[in-house]
Amino acid sequence: MKKLLTTIAISLAFATAAVRADLANYQTTVSGQSPAYDFHFDNSLSSAVGSATFTANGGATYGTDYSGNATDAALFPALTDYLSLASPNVISGAGTATAIGSMSLLFYLPSTVPNTAYLFSDTDTGTTGLFAFDISGGTSFQLKIGNTTKTLTGTPAITANTWYYLGLTYNLNGTAGGVNGVNWYLGAAGGSLSSGFLQKGGTGNINTTSTLGDAGTFIVGNRRAFNNGMGLGSEIDELTTWSSQLTATDIQNQFNALTTTVPEPSTCALLGLSGLLVLWRRRAFRRD
Numbered sequence: 001m002k003k004l005l006t007t008i009a010i011s012l013a014f015a016t017a018a019v020r021a022d023l024a025n026y027q028t029t030v031s032g033q034s035p036a037y038d039f040h041f042d043n044s045l046s047s048a049v050g051s052a053t054f055t056a057n058g059g060a061t062y063g064t065d066y067s068g069n070a071t072d073a074a075l076f077p078a079l080t081d082y083l084s085l086a087s088p089n090v091i092s093g094a095g096t097a098t099a100i101g102s103m104s105l106l107f108y109l110p111s112t113v114p115n116t117a118y119l120f121s122d123t124d125t126g127t128t129g130l131f132a133f134d135i136s137g138g139t140s141f142q143l144k145i146g147n148t149t150k151t152l153t154g155t156p157a158i159t160a161n162t163w164y165y166l167g168l169t170y171n172l173n174g175t176a177g178g179v180n181g182v183n184w185y186l187g188a189a190g191g192s193l194s195s196g197f198l199q200k201g202g203t204g205n206i207n208t209t210s211t212l213g214d215a216g217t218f219i220v221g222n223r224r225a226f227n228n229g230m231g232l233g234s235e236i237d238e239l240t241t242w243s244s245q246l247t248a249t250d251i252q253n254q255f256n257a258l259t260t261t262v263p264e265p266s267t268c269a270l271l272g273l274s275g276l277l278v279l280w281r282r283r284a285f286r287r288d
Contacts, residue, residue: 022066022067023065023238025258026238027238029254029257030104030254033242034242035050035240036050037049037052037090038239039239041238041239042065042069042072043071043072045074052090053085055084055086056083057081058078060081060083061074061081062074063075065237066106066108066163072237075233076221076222076230076235077233079232082219082220083219083221085217085219086216086217086218090241091103091212092243092244093212094122095129095215096211096212097211098174099170099172099173099211099212100170100172100243101242101243101245102167102169102245102250103240104165104166104167104254105237105239105240106163106165106236107166107235107236107237108237109135109161109164110232110233110234111160111233112232114232114234115135116135116136116138117134117234118219119135119166120132120133120218120236121133121134121144122219123216123217129212129213129214129216130144130214131146131211131213140152140158141158141186143198145182145206145210145212146206146207148198148205148206148207152186155194156188159188163188164187165186165193165254165255165258166186167185167254167255168182168183169183169247169251170182170245172200172210172212180200180201181197181198181200184196185252185255193255195251
């Protein structure tokens with residue numbers, strides 16, 4: 001009987017862990033794509049890949065990640081909270097108009113969606129060389145590259161209490177053309193992935209002289225010059241950058257891994273427990 005109870009306990013432990021597999025699958029997929037920097041924010045602000053370390057400012061602390069793990073995401077309780085990283089190399093090609101690279105992250109919008117909120121920015125002063133992603137008016141997502149601000153049309157509606165995935169791949173090396181620009185991918189976890197392309201050069205597109213950041217301090221959760229942070233209860237997680245341009249398939253694989261359906265612990269536990277009880281009853285019957 002003691003052996004049976006031990007087996008049941010082990011089965012329940014595995015069942016409980018199973019629901020966490022979605023984020024684990026995501027991390028495995030991302031790490032398999034050879035990132036330059038990979039920040040999990042799991043009880044640490046140091047990078048899992050690369051040699052950069054964030055500094056917490058204001059009341060920035062740790063929150064609960066997409067899978068419900070405590071202290072495994074970066075939490076910004078107030079507008080003045082942010083993380084800073086004084087390294088020009090985290091964003092590939094930062095400070096140049098010929099950058100090639102990729103970036104992906106997860107972000108959480110709290111119950112009160114802020115009117116204006118910066119999720120990240122690769123500058124901490126003014127708008128020169130700005131590379132940032134933000135929410136405008138609480139109704140649309142925007143991407144800022146140098147002196148260009150583009151509203152990302154066709155994105156999912158901004159929804160409170162929701163985790164989102166954001167992926168960016170860019171090639172600004174050259175003149176205007178079908179491959180020169182920024183591809184964006186955005187979707188609510190568990191939903192569908194929207195995408196679009198912002199071409200470099202041409203009227204209404206990314207300016208040919210726009211630079212991807214200012215090669216200065218990288219900010220997460222707050223753009224200090226304007227003090228527009230993510231807002232009360234917002235979170236950032238799984239921030240990853242590459243020095244090469246990922247393919248659309250690479251990005252889709254990330255999103256698919258994140259939204260992999262995993263059985264609930266209660267279901268797994270009941271199935272495992274019922275199987276063990278049937279086995280135990282059969283053995284007991286044979287002994288009788």
